[in-house]
Amino acid sequence: MTEEIAVVPGDGIGQEVVPAAVRVLEAVDPGFSFVEAEAGDAVAAARGTPLPESTVETVEAADATLFGAAGETAADVILPLREAVGSFANVRPARAYPGVDALRPETDLVFVRENTEGVYAGHESDLGEGVTTLTRVVTESASRRIAEFGFAYAAERGADVTVAHKANVMRTTDGQFLHAVDAVASEQGATYDTELLDAMATKLLLDPSQYDVIVCPNLAGDVLSDLAAGLVGGLGLLPSGNVGAENGLFEPVHGTAPDIAGEGVANPSAAILSAAMLLSHLCHDGEAARVRSAVEAVLEDGPRTPDLGGSATTDAVAGAVIDRL
Ligand code: GGG
Numbered sequence: 001m002t003e004e005i006a007v008v009p010g011d012g013i014g015q016e017v018v019p020a021a022v023r024v025l026e027a028v029d030p031g032f033s034f035v036e037a038e039a040g041d042a043v044a045a046a047r048g049t050p051l052p053e054s055t056v057e058t059v060e061a062a063d064a065t066l067f068g069a070a071g072e073t074a075a076d077v078i079l080p081l082r083e084a085v086g087s088f089a090n091v092r093p094a095r096a097y098p099g100v101d102a103l104r105p106e107t108d109l110v111f112v113r114e115n116t117e118g119v120y121a122g123h124e125s126d127l128g129e130g131v132t133t134l135t136r137v138v139t140e141s142a143s144r145r146i147a148e149f150g151f152a153y154a155a156e157r158g159a160d161v162t163v164a165h166k167a168n169v170m171r172t173t174d175g176q177f178l179h180a181v182d183a184v185a186s187e188q189g190a191t192y193d194t195e196l197l198d199a200m201a202t203k204l205l206l207d208p209s210q211y212d213v214i215v216c217p218n219l220a221g222d223v224l225s226d227l228a229a230g231l232v233g234g235l236g237l238l239p240s241g242n243v244g245a246e247n248g249l250f251e252p253v254h255g256t257a258p259d260i261a262g263e264g265v266a267n268p269s270a271a272i273l274s275a276a277m278l279l280s281h282l283c284h285d286g287e288a289a290r291v292r293s294a295v296e297a298v299l300e301d302g303p304r305t306p307d308l309g310g311s312a313t314t315d316a317v318a319g320a321v322i323d324r325l
Contacts, residue, residue, distance in 0.1 A: 003282055005032045006062035008055065010077065011040035012256025014068020016264060017271035020318035021066060024272050024294075027322040028287040030279060035062065039081070041071045050076045059084045059249070064278050067251035068271065071258070075122060078251075082115055086245030088142065089149045090115040090221060091277070092253055094228035094238055099300035100308060104231040107208040111228070112153055113221025114146040115242060118173075120218045138173035138217065143180035149244060150215035151190045159212035161192040164200050164220050177217055201227055225253055236267025236307045237299075239274035241281060250278040260306075264313045267305040269295055272321055294324040 005025070009018040025032060037055040044050035050073035059065045059081055070077040082090075092111040096102035123135035147163075154161045163181050167174035178194065185192055195203065197220045203210065204224065208231055216224065229235040235254035242249040252270030260266055272295055279288035302320040304310030312320075 002031050002033050003063040004061070005034050005278070006059045006065040007034050007036045008039050008059065008065060008067045008081070009036075010068040010256070011042060011071040011073075012069050012258055012261035013254070013266035014040070014070075014256060016261070016266045016314045017252060017268040018066060018068040020268035020314050021271040021275040023318050024291060024321055024325075025066075025275050025279075027325055028279070028284075028290055030282070030284040030287045039070070039073075039077045041073050044073050044076075051080055056080065056084050060247075062247070064247065064282055065249040066271075066275060066278060067249055069252065069254060069256040071256040074255075075120075079120060079122065081249055082242045085242060085247040085249045087242035087247075087249060088114065088116050088145055088244040090240055090242050091153070092221065092225040092228075092238060092240040094225060094232055096232040097237065097296055097299040100233040100237070102232045104205075104208050107228065107231045109208060109211045109228065110153070110159075110213050111221045111225045112146065112150040112213055112215045113225070114142060114216070114218050115221075116218075117142050118218030118220075120222075136170065136173050138177050140176060140180050143177045144184055145244070146215060147181040147184040148188075150213060151184060151188055151192075154213040155190070157213070161190070161213050161215055162200075162211050163192055163194045164197040164214055164216035164224065165194060166197050166220070168196060174217065181215065197224065200224065204228060204231070229253060234267070234307050235270065236305065237269050237273075239270050239272075239277055241274070241277040243281060248278065248281045250274040250281070264315065265305050265311075266314050267307050268314050268318050268321075269299065272318065290325050291321070294321045297324045 037058040090113040095108040117137040121137040165174040238253035276291040303312035
């Protein structure tokens with residue numbers, strides 16, 4: 001049976017790396033059909049809304065979505081799209097690849113980021129007279145849900161869990177988060193460590209090998225995973241999956257990169273690896289493994305884009321990946 005993949009490139013380099021990833025998906029040919037939908041800053045300018053209802057419907061109806069990047073309208077695009085697929089967990093693997101110059105070549109960890117609440121729940125107010133506020137939402141149910149997901153994810157991989165938080169300052173919200181994690185761990189007989197997330201940023205930089213699976217609230221996961229990208233060679237290498245429900249949305253961790261957008265030299269590896277996560281999600285494990293191996297081979301000795309010290313184009317790297325499938 002043909003599975004339908006919604007393709008939403010979004011803004012900036014999303015317009016370049018997502019077509020490259022689609023080329024790779026077409027080449028491994030798991031029997032997908034693709035339906036493209038628009039979202040982002042350019043759509044907002046042209047149509048008055050960054051996320052047309054037709055795009056939400058396309059994403060809801062698809063078996064999975066490949067997303068690119070969101071710019072100024074990120075809050076109005078990526079957060080509702082994650083909601084549209086019913087996702088509550090943003091899984092962000094960060095690993096160093098042979099052949100890539102990495103600050104910390106021993107890095108091999110996965111962020112399991114709660115992606116429905118925290119400070120990204122969207123409750124901001126302008127009270128006037130220069131005063132603005134933001135309400136941080138942390139519920140017991142969402143905290144339990146991400147803890148259950150994180151412990152199960154780690155158990156499947158025989159990995160240890162570290163929980164990042166800032167409960168010494170955000171006592172009520174991260175206090176509840178930690179309490180929920182602890183309750184789930186007790187019920188499941190699971191073990192875990194905790195780290196204050198600011199201290200963890202330093203420890204990640206100095207010795208990432210001490211971490212396997214990092215379960216964290218929304219903003220902490222967004223920031224710490226970008227830090228981890230810096231350990232392995234840059235944002236062009238980190239894929240992600242918004243999962244938890246049957247449907248899933250897969251996107252590179254990077255944003256729109258306006259400094260290089262339009263030049264055709266963005267690194268497509270993160271988008272192609274996100275496509276591999278999509279393949280795994282839809283149980284095409286053989287194809288997912290082929291895509292991962294091909295990306296690894298190209299990173300080791302193939303053409304590379306300028307972020308990795310080369311001069312190859314996005315299309316040339318995608319073509320090299322296809323050649324090695
Ligand atoms: N592809 C990732 C992306 O578009 N990042 C822009 C951004 O602001 N993301 C916020 C988030 O991941 O929650």
